[in-house]
Amino acid sequence: MAPNPKYTDYKVVVLGEGRVGKTSLILRYVRQIFAENQQATIQASFLTKKLTLGNSRVQLAIWDTAGQERFHALGPIYYRDADAALLVYDITDRDSFNRVKNWVKELRKFVQKEIVVVIAANKQDLARNQQIPDEESQEYAKSIKAGHFKTSAKAGKGVEHMFLHISRQLLAQKSAEISTAAASGGSGPRGTVTTGRRSVIISDEPAGSDAKSSCC
Amino acid sequence: MASRPRTGTEGSHGSASPGPDPSDKVGQAAQEPPAAAAQDQPEADEAYQQQPFVASTAPLTFTDFLEKMRAPAAMDLVRGIKSFISDMLKASSSSSSSSSDPEADGNKVQEFLSRSEQAFQHHPLWADSSYEELEAAGEGLEKYLLTKLYGRCFGVAAEDKERDELLNWRMGALQGFLKPEHLDIPEKYRNEQSWTLAQKELRKINTYKAPRDKLVCILNCCRVISNLLSVSAGEGAGADDFLPILIYVLILAAPPQLESNLAFIMRYRLASRLNGEAAYFYTNMVSATTFIETISPTSLSIDPQEFISHMKAAGVPGSEDRPRQGQDQASASAEAAEQAPVDQAQAEQARPPQDLPTPPQHQEEQQQQAFQAATVAQPPPPLPSLPPLSAVEERGSATLLEAEALGELHMRHRYLYTSTSDLKLRDVGDLLSEYKELALRYESLSRGYKLVCGQDLSVQQGESPPAPALVKAFHRTQAVQEGAGAGGDLIAMAALGSGEPPSLPEPPSLPTPPVTAPQGVQGSPLPDLLG
Numbered sequence: 001m002a003p004n005p006k007y008t009d010y011k012v013v014v015l016g017e018g019r020v021g022k023t024s025l026i027l028r029y030v031r032q033i034f035a036e037n038q039q040a041t042i043q044a045s046f047l048t049k050k051l052t053l054g055n056s057r058v059q060l061a062i063w064d065t066a067g068q069e070r071f072h073a074l075g076p077i078y079y080r081d082a083d084a085a086l087l088v089y090d091i092t093d094r095d096s097f098n099r100v101k102n103w104v105k106e107l108r109k110f111v112q113k114e115i116v117v118v119i120a121a122n123k124q125d126l127a128r129n130q131q132i133p134d135e136e137s138q139e140y141a142k143s144i145k146a147g148h149f150k151t152s153a154k155a156g157k158g159v160e161h162m163f164l165h166i167s168r169q170l171l172a173q174k175s176a177e178i179s180t181a182a183a184s185g186g187s188g189p190r191g192t193v194t195t196g197r198r199s200v201i202i203s204d205e206p207a208g209s210d211a212k213s214s215c216c
Numbered sequence: 217m218a219s220r221p222r223t224g225t226e227g228s229h230g231s232a233s234p235g236p237d238p239s240d241k242v243g244q245a246a247q248e249p250p251a252a253a254a255q256d257q258p259e260a261d262e263a264y265q266q267q268p269f270v271a272s273t274a275p276l277t278f279t280d281f282l283e284k285m286r287a288p289a290a291m292d293l294v295r296g297i298k299s300f301i302s303d304m305l306k307a308s309s310s311s312s313s314s315s316s317d318p319e320a321d322g323n324k325v326q327e328f329l330s331r332s333e334q335a336f337q338h339h340p341l342w343a344d345s346s347y348e349e350l351e352a353a354g355e356g357l358e359k360y361l362l363t364k365l366y367g368r369c370f371g372v373a374a375e376d377k378e379r380d381e382l383l384n385w386r387m388g389a390l391q392g393f394l395k396p397e398h399l400d401i402p403e404k405y406r407n408e409q410s411w412t413l414a415q416k417e418l419r420k421i422n423t424y425k426a427p428r429d430k431l432v433c434i435l436n437c438c439r440v441i442s443n444l445l446s447v448s449a450g451e452g453a454g455a456d457d458f459l460p461i462l463i464y465v466l467i468l469a470a471p472p473q474l475e476s477n478l479a480f481i482m483r484y485r486l487a488s489r490l491n492g493e494a495a496y497f498y499t500n501m502v503s504a505t506t507f508i509e510t511i512s513p514t515s516l517s518i519d520p521q522e523f524i525s526h527m528k529a530a531g532v533p534g535s536e537d538r539p540r541q542g543q544d545q546a547s548a549s550a551e552a553a554e555q556a557p558v559d560q561a562q563a564e565q566a567r568p569p570q571d572l573p574t575p576p577q578h579q580e581e582q583q584q585q586a587f588q589a590a591t592v593a594q595p596p597p598p599l600p601s602l603p604p605l606s607a608v609e610e611r612g613s614a615t616l617l618e619a620e621a622l623g624e625l626h627m628r629h630r631y632l633y634t635s636t637s638d639l640k641l642r643d644v645g646d647l648l649s650e651y652k653e654l655a656l657r658y659e660s661l662s663r664g665y666k667l668v669c670g671q672d673l674s675v676q677q678g679e680s681p682p683a684p685a686l687v688k689a690f691h692r693t694q695a696v697q698e699g700a701g702a703g704g705d706l707i708a709m710a711a712l713g714s715g716e717p718p719s720l721p722e723p724p725s726l727p728t729p730p731v732t733a734p735q736g737v738q739g740s741p742l743p744d745l746l747g
Contacts, residue, residue, distance in 0.1 A: 009491070018456050022454060022456075045453075061492060061495075063455075066456050066459035068400070068460075070515045073510065074506060077499060077502055077503045078499060078503070
């Protein structure tokens with residue numbers, strides 16, 4: 001039983017070096033707020049967002065993670081059972097981009113199922129100090145079959161669009177999973193009993209294959 | 217405390233939080249655990265809705281569940297519940313010689329809970345009931361069951377106890393010198409009052425038995441911190457700010473048996489109800505404990521030498537000086553490394569807590585090595601001069617004969633002399649868990665050895681280097697002990713790969729010691745369903 005039967009829940013983990021704007025992106029998306037210097041009255045480490053795409057209703061549970069160097073080793077605890085990973089870097093900070101590449105490697109290595117991966121090139125409002133050329137990061141995203149979005153939490157640019165993309169990818173992936181499961185004769189890999197302890201389904205379909213199937 | 221508008225569970229946040237009251241006893245029927253505040257209309261706010269902690273159980277309480285169970289129509293359910301409980305208890309006493317298996321127990325309970333909830337849905341007692349009422353019934357059952365099984369299920373697993381111990385050591389040591397600036401916690405968040413309150417909430421965790429109630433304690437602790445952040449943040453405060461404070465608060469609170477509690481929640485809280493915000497904060501707590509367990513000089517903004525000398529002063533294993541150093545460090549790093557294999561074994565379905573150190577091993581290893589190196593480096597030679605592995609092994613195997621003569625081997629490894637034909641199908645479970653324990657110990661040891669001595673004795677891609685020497689030694693003992701040929705069979709079998717009979721039952725996973733008495737929890741007797 002899901003708490004809200006009408007919505008399919010997805011877990012989106014947001015990873016990124018400290019201060020690249022993870023929290024602001026989430027806030028911008030969920031509440032349409034960019035907290036610059038004024039008081040923001042909510043903390044945004046865990047937020048949910050519901051949306052309707054065509055006939056599907058999706059609820060994203062958006063998990064913020066601590067990005068400081070000293071916490072990097074803890075990443076797997078958060079992303080292990082995620083459905084999507086949003087990797088954020090600051091276009092004015094080369095290190096933060098390198099860190100994204102590390103996460104991609106980690107995710108590939110330690111997450112068994114296919115998950116949706118999207119890269120956010122954040123702080124586009126500071127483009128004059130840009131350190132990582134667009135082509136470079138786009139090229140990279142392409143090479144790992146990840147979505148790539150130029151965002152500015154401050155200006156509200158690209159944020160909505162990016163999360164919409166994530167949601168669509170999630171839905172596309174789910175239908176791919178269902179068809180693979182059906183093709184392979186139904187039940188999960190091992191006869192484990194319970195619902196929420198995710199048994200991992202390895203989908204043969206690459207994540208990016210079928211994004212446009214769900215129209216809205 | 218400033219209140220955040222329009223979130224589902226507002227009102228129970230912050231310092232005003234009516235967290236579990238320690239004076240309430242577990243299972244006292246009238247008590248409804250905290251954070252069951254009314255829920256916003258789910259559809260009311262499409263754009264933003266903070267997910268409430270589990271579905272609202274406000275309309276019904278635990279008492280109502282018990283009431284329902286007394287109805288004549290509930291007889292069938294009651295019978296099922298009672299027989300499940302007695303089976304669980306029986307299983308523990310009959311297999312007391314061997315170890316119980318917490319993960320298997322967890323699965324059993326999970327299965328029973330979800331099966332029962334399905335049954336509730338179609339049961340006349342709940343005809344025309346709302347979704348919330350059914351949820352509340354499920355909660356009631358979970359609470360009843362786990363309170364009854366508490367002594368059987370809580371804090372009995374060996375790996376949980378070990379982690380409890382490790383965590384306590386570390387928290388104790390850190391308490392002595394850790395300051396907020398070591399975690400770079402900004403001045404504006406250093407609020408004595410909130411931090412004390414958060415600690416208080418967390419410490420209540422051992423006064424409750426039901427997984428949900430324990431979870432609520434974690435949640436309340438986290439919410440106090442969240443509230444503090446939302447009040448004092450000059451910008452949107454997120455996880456970057458949250459986690460360091462949580463770690464700091466955790467170290468100050470140092471609740472006993474936290475790892476056991478976390479494992480208990482993961483195993484016995486119905487998985488589909490461990491979701492949303494609760495799952496998020498739970499995961500953060502797991503993350504905080506893992507951080508502490510794996511802390512190294514580079515984890516903090518502190519001079520590494522200072523860190524090391526503080527840890528030494530606190531007597532944390534692995535920080536002693538030279539003479540005993542080799543030994544101690546081996547055990548310390550083995551301890552740390554041990555978590556990794558345990559995790560792998562459980563990765564499939566395990567709780568996040570145990571999953572931590574596996575992945576970024578490179579990094580973790582580096583940190584470990586840095587810690588080791590730093591600790592060792594104080595007196596000059598950077599690596600202790602342990603003899604080479606082969607020599608150690610040789611010496612060890614020389615004493616095998618003696619141990620054999622004294623019957624020690626048999627005592628420690630029950631199946632060492634068992635021949636294939638002696639094996640019964642029901643032994644397979646035990647055998648497998650002994651095997652796993654051995655495998656994990658071996659892994660810990662080899663990892664520890666590698667960290668300490670830089671030599672690799674771990675199994676490389678399917679080959680098992682140390683085995684031949686051991687096998688030889690064993691054959692030597694067998695030659696001496698004429699007539700104990702069965703052991704030879706076993707070794708031969710092992711050498712050939714597997715002599716397992718076909719169609720084995722699903723193996724239990726990690727071994728645990730015999731069940732021990734329930735931990736010091738003020739438990740009040742639950743009303744008996746059939747009473």
